[in-house]
Amino acid sequence: xxxxxxxxxxxxxxxxxxxxxxxxxxxxxxxxxxxxxxxxxxxxxxxxxxxxxxxxxxxxxxxxxxxxxxxxxxxxxxxxxxxxxxxxxxxxxxxxxxxxxxxxxxxxxxxxxxxxxxxxxxxxxxxxxxxxxxxxxxxxxxxxxxxxxxxxxxxxxxxxxxxxxxxxxxxxxxxxxxxxxxxxxxxxxxxxxxxxxxxxxxxxxxxxxxxxxxxxxxxxxxxxxxxxxxxxxxxxxxxxxxxxxxxxxxxxxxxxxxxxxxxxxxxxxxxxxxxxxxxxxxxxxxxxxxxxxxxxxxxxxxxxxxxxxxxxxxxxxxxxxxxxxxxxxxxxxxxxxxxxxxxxxxxxxxxxxxxxxxx
Numbered sequence: 001x002x003x004x005x006x007x008x009x010x011x012x013x014x015x016x017x018x019x020x021x022x023x024x025x026x027x028x029x030x031x032x033x034x035x036x037x038x039x040x041x042x043x044x045x046x047x048x049x050x051x052x053x054x055x056x057x058x059x060x061x062x063x064x065x066x067x068x069x070x071x072x073x074x075x076x077x078x079x080x081x082x083x084x085x086x087x088x089x090x091x092x093x094x095x096x097x098x099x100x101x102x103x104x105x106x107x108x109x110x111x112x113x114x115x116x117x118x119x120x121x122x123x124x125x126x127x128x129x130x131x132x133x134x135x136x137x138x139x140x141x142x143x144x145x146x147x148x149x150x151x152x153x154x155x156x157x158x159x160x161x162x163x164x165x166x167x168x169x170x171x172x173x174x175x176x177x178x179x180x181x182x183x184x185x186x187x188x189x190x191x192x193x194x195x196x197x198x199x200x201x202x203x204x205x206x207x208x209x210x211x212x213x214x215x216x217x218x219x220x221x222x223x224x225x226x227x228x229x230x231x232x233x234x235x236x237x238x239x240x241x242x243x244x245x246x247x248x249x250x251x252x253x254x255x256x257x258x259x260x261x262x263x264x265x266x267x268x269x270x271x272x273x274x275x276x277x278x279x280x281x282x283x284x285x286x287x288x289x290x291x292x293x294x295x296x297x298x299x300x301x302x303x304x305x306x307x308x309x310x311x312x313x314x315x316x317x318x319x320x321x322x323x324x325x326x327x328x329x330x331x332x333x334x335x336x337x338x339x340x341x342x343x344x345x346x347x348x349x350x351x352x353x354x355x356x357x358x359x
Contacts, residue, residue, distance in 0.1 A: 026296060031266035033312050034219040034254065035111075037085075038247045039078065039132065040227030042235055042276035043069065043289040046244060054245050057252030058293045061269060066299040068332065070272060072288035073304055078135035078227070081274025081305055083180045086110050086220070088309030088327040096180045099135055100160075103177040104142065110184035111309050115218050118318055121187075125217035127208050128185070130193035131201045131224025136274075137193025139185045142178035146171065198225045198243075202250030206257050213261045218312070221254065223247045226273075230284070235277035268296040268315055272308055298333040307332050 038046075049055045058067075074080055074091065075098040083089075083096035087109045095103035107113070112126040130137035145152040147165060152174050155161050163176035185191040190208055195201045205221045225243040233239040251271060258264040271294065276287035292299070292308065296315065306329035310320055314331040 026265060026268055029317065030268040030296075030315055032217050032219075032263060032268070033315060034221060034258075034267060034269045035085075035308070035312065036251055036254070036269065036271045037082070037136075037220070037222040038226055038244070038271060038273045039136065039222060039224050040230050040275060040277055040284065041244060041247070041273040041290060042230075042279075042287065043291050044279075045235060045240070045277070046291060049241065049244050049248075054241070055248040057248045057255060058271060061251075061255070061271065061295045062293045064295040065293075065297050067291065067293045068299060069302040070290045070292050070307075071302065071304060072275060072290065073306075076275040076284050076287040078132070078274050079180055082136050082222075084305040084329075085272065085274065085308045086112075086184070088306055088313070088329045089325075090306060090328045093325060093328065094180070102180050104182040105180050105184060107183040110187070111218065111312055112184050112220075113187045114313055114318065114323070115316060116187045118316070119216065123215065125212040125215045126188045126219075127190045127205075127212065127217065128188055128192065128220040128222070129190070129195065129201055129205045129208065130220070130222040131195050131198070132222065132227075133194030133196070136222060136224075137181060137191075138179045139182050139191070139193075140176075140179040141182055143176040145174045145176070147174055148172075196224060196228075198223050198246045198250050202253055205250075205254055209254070209257050209261065209263075213263060218316075223250065230277045231282050234280060234282050236280045240277070268294065270294045270296065270308065270312070272305075274305070292332065296333075301332055301335065303332045304329065 046055070050059055077099045079096055079099045079102050080091065083094050083105055087094055087105055089109060091097040094105045094109065096105060115124060116126055128137070145155070155163065155174065155176070163174040166173055166175055189212070192204065195204065201221060201223055205219065208219070225246055226240065229237065229239040229243040255264060255269065258267050270292060272292040273290040275284045276289045277284045278287055298315070299311070308329070310327050310329045311331045311333060314320055314333060320327055
């Protein structure tokens with residue numbers, strides 16, 4: 001049985017046929033996409049919540065589309081996670097390996113920039129509303145400070161000073177990389193970060209949906225409270241569990257707003273996470289198990305963080321084969337290795353040769 005439906009059965013999610021018109025419209029050609037981030041949502045804890053019916057809105061999305069596993073290859077932290085999710089590239093392309101080793105994602109490689117270029121800035125809207133003020137959302141430019149200046153000394157005194165020291169023509173400089181989002185944010189109509197509370201993030205997203213309802217759009221809505229509660233109280237805490245419920249509540253509010261605006265049947269919603277949490281701990285050093293829940297019927301398989309961006313771009317109709325450099329990820333709407341899948345299908349369909357006779 002398909003992995004997607006297996007999880008629906010395990011979690012008690014109904015294998016129902018969604019409203020035909022809306023599901024068919026999304027399946028054929030969605031007008032809009034909303035990518036919702038539940039930062040730090042551990043997969044096992046999330047499935048436990050679903051089993052207790054604590055996440056009704058994610059459950060509803062999955063009943064209309066799919067709920068699949070996302071397995072992380074690489075560092076399980078925020079900068080590495082969202083850079084992969086928002087670009088479709090591995091660190092070898094983006095230069096973003098971890099929260100401590102990073103640079104701006106090269107210009108033009110983010111979902112936002114790809115979509116603005118494809119549709120035209122005047123005909124398409126891109127929005128980011130982000131809970132975090134560090135590791136996701138910050139737009140610090142690259143800097144090179146001469147060692148010994150007041151600004152450099154201030155950085156050097158920090159507990160974990162940023163940047164590395166280089167020497168040029170006998171002069172030492174501290175080189176501080178720009179944040180991963182420094183290039184991508186300029187493409188958007190709205191880029192807001194540091195809102196912290198789910199209520200602020202969700203309320204702002206609802207306001208902006210109302211404002212931009214008349215144009216096709218891509219929204220990135222990032223909720224930070226799950227990650228914050230996990231770091232403060234631990235993954236098995238009631239606070240962490242409550243934050244997951246809060247994320248679900250605001251995800252439901254967004255879906256409800258889309259219905260009020262008559263946009264829900266034209267919009268694919270994807271809910272995912274950048275990393276999980278170490279079981280019962282306040283860290284996520286080895287937390288590679290997350291998920292993707294969606295109302296998109298075409299999502300057909302489990303995947304990796306790097307597969308999210310290709311899924312979004314493909315659903316908007318972009319020809320992924322023409323993108324340069326080639327994306328590292330593959331759409332979750334198609335087999336991970338399409339060439340092998342097609343070859344296997346041809347082999348299965350062709351007549352088998354038989355041999356007769358003895359030794």
